[in-house]
Amino acid sequence: MDVSYIINELGEERESYFNAVAPPIIQTSNFACRKVDDMRKLFENEYSGYLYSRGLNPTVDILRKKLAALDEAEDCLVFNSGASAIYAAVVANVALGDHIVSVSKPYTWAQKLFNHILPRFGVTTTYVDGKDIKSFEHAIQPNTKIIYLESPNSWSLGLQDLAAVAALARSRDILTICDNSYCTPLYQKPLAMGIDLTLQSATKYIGGHSDVVAGVLCGSTAMMQKIFNNEYCTAGLGVTPFHAWLLIRGLRTLPIRLQKVTENTKRVLQFLKEHPKVDGIIFPYDESFPQYDLATKQMKGACGLLSFYLDVKKIDDIVVFCESLKHILMAVSWGGYESLIIPGCASVKESNYDITKKSQRMLRLYVGQEEPEYIINDLRQALNNI
Numbered sequence: 001m002d003v004s005y006i007i008n009e010l011g012e013e014r015e016s017y018f019n020a021v022a023p024p025i026i027q028t029s030n031f032a033c034r035k036v037d038d039m040r041k042l043f044e045n046e047y048s049g050y051l052y053s054r055g056l057n058p059t060v061d062i063l064r065k066k067l068a069a070l071d072e073a074e075d076c077l078v079f080n081s082g083a084s085a086i087y088a089a090v091v092a093n094v095a096l097g098d099h100i101v102s103v104s105k106p107y108t109w110a111q112k113l114f115n116h117i118l119p120r121f122g123v124t125t126t127y128v129d130g131k132d133i134k135s136f137e138h139a140i141q142p143n144t145k146i147i148y149l150e151s152p153n154s155w156s157l158g159l160q161d162l163a164a165v166a167a168l169a170r171s172r173d174i175l176t177i178c179d180n181s182y183c184t185p186l187y188q189k190p191l192a193m194g195i196d197l198t199l200q201s202a203t204k205y206i207g208g209h210s211d212v213v214a215g216v217l218c219g220s221t222a223m224m225q226k227i228f229n230n231e232y233c234t235a236g237l238g239v240t241p242f243h244a245w246l247l248i249r250g251l252r253t254l255p256i257r258l259q260k261v262t263e264n265t266k267r268v269l270q271f272l273k274e275h276p277k278v279d280g281i282i283f284p285y286d287e288s289f290p291q292y293d294l295a296t297k298q299m300k301g302a303c304g305l306l307s308f309y310l311d312v313k314k315i316d317d318i319v320v321f322c323e324s325l326k327h328i329l330m331a332v333s334w335g336g337y338e339s340l341i342i343p344g345c346a347s348v349k350e351s352n353y354d355i356t357k358k359s360q361r362m363l364r365l366y367v368g369q370e371e372p373e374y375i376i377n378d379l380r381q382a383l384n385n386i
Helices: 003-008 036-044 058-070 082-091 108-121 133-139 162-171 221-234 241-252 254-274 292-298 315-324 372-384
Strands: 075-079 099-103 124-128 144-150 175-179 197-201 215-219 278-282 305-310 340-343 362-366
Touching: 003 058, 003 241, 003 254, 058 075, 058 215, 058 241, 075 082, 075 221, 082 108, 082 175, 082 197, 082 215, 082 221, 099 108, 108 124, 108 144, 124 133, 133 162, 144 162, 162 175, 215 221, 241 254, 254 278, 254 305, 254 372, 305 315, 315 340, 315 362, 315 372
Parallel strands: 099 124, 099 144, 144 175, 175 197
Antiparallel strands: 075 215, 197 215, 278 305, 305 362, 340 362
């Protein structure tokens, strides 16, 4: 299915809403039935129609159809955050005594789910180095129900061989879940490589304007209905109609935004590689990246997020660099217009700082949509202040 058709037309029955070019926000909490039998059917299966916007809503459904098609999935649910999508996907598929294999150092809230929430209900997690398929093989136990992936990781940018992990999991009847927030479906399609469920933070590139928080989960219709009837509606995890409308608006420009960010990233990356105060970069599409061959094999592109190390002798130099930036904002997330940066040392108490640990000299940069020289000049003047 053509990406332009998906973004601009799929799911949009304009004749049913006055031929408006932009879809309406159906801002209602509930929907009326004309017949008792119609209401009875909705009570029996709320996934079959519109009853209450905690579940299904026409504006949200337009978005669901588009996102499912982009991921080449049968169906999709949209959540009020990426963390909600992770929570629902995992909790829906484990029970007392089950085991999860997860790639090491996943997204913070995934890790908190594995470390703090699930153990209270008898579910355990083993973390593995996702770069080696053998690490997954060795970690699988008789009660393993899920293999959780994040490729690329949003800090180390480490990859997993999605096709290989999917084949291993299928041979053991284990469900696979992959966080695809870094790539979006335009640059990587985990389901096409055999992964069962793919999720992403729609807060990032899907929304694209740093003004909405949401999450996406795509997979089979049976799985989406199972999650909808339990975790999604019970915990109230759905996205609002207004936020769905913002995400539809964001989708309109997704390809051109990714193109601009990709071009900018190449320019900024080259500047950082050549600067004497930068002690190495991490980016999947750079030939120096240890998994470069895998990245170019299973990803159509890479952009935006990269990590780099400063060549400094004390934490104060990193602080000076970050606080000298005039235009690049120190903030979490990515995917909007504005460039952002996070120093790894911000998560370390100053009393525990160890300059010999290269990881504590790491910074994560999101290259936004400003003109490349605008970003580079800001980095240059901040580096000169060290």
